[in-house]
Amino acid sequence: MCSAHGPGVTLGALALGVLGSSALVRRLLAPSGDIDRYRPYYHDERSAPARGAVKVTFLGATTLLLDDGETQLMTDGFFTRPSLCRVLTSKLATDTAAVHEALRRLKIDRLKALFVAHTHFDHALDSAYVAQQTGATLYGSPSTLNIGWGLTCGRRRWPTTSQVGSFRSAGSG
Secondary structure (H helix, E strand, O other), X not given: OOOOOHHHHHHHHHHHHHHHHHHHHHHHHOOOOOHHHHHHHOOOOOOOOOOOOOEEEEOOOOOEEEEOOOOEEEEOOOOOOOOXXXXXXXXXXXXXXXXXXXXXXXXXXXXXXXXXXXXXXXXXXXXXXXXHHHOOEEEEOHHHHHHHHHOOOOOOOOOOHHHHOOEEEOOOO
16 A cells, blocks of 8 residues: 555655756756856956056966967966766867867967966867967976877877977976
């Protein structure tokens, strides 16, 4: 025999489980790191810094753009922002359209150096491509530099400054 609340509790728990599962699925499939949600924290992103000042712009995840109006420097350069589901189920690759859009929209046209903290994908995935597109020098560990060198491996000779920027290991001359 069932109690008076037995079937209702079971159906309620099932409904709650279905709703929770659908929310989890939406979260897993959604792109991560939408930088537009940080827009309220931005100052006028189109303005150049005041003379003698350095403007620092948070671009999401671990990426910072430092700009003194003459030279730009960047940490990590991560723009692809794959969803958690994509990270878990597929090969990760740079979303070149996302990188081009970010470089255009943020006016990243004077980038001289890109410093990569370490080679977890959320720091290094797009770094070599950003260096290639901007002519910036890529700085990081030997693992970071392997990503840079691998960008052109098999399609052209080893990278040169005009192809993917200069590649230097931290601590080398």
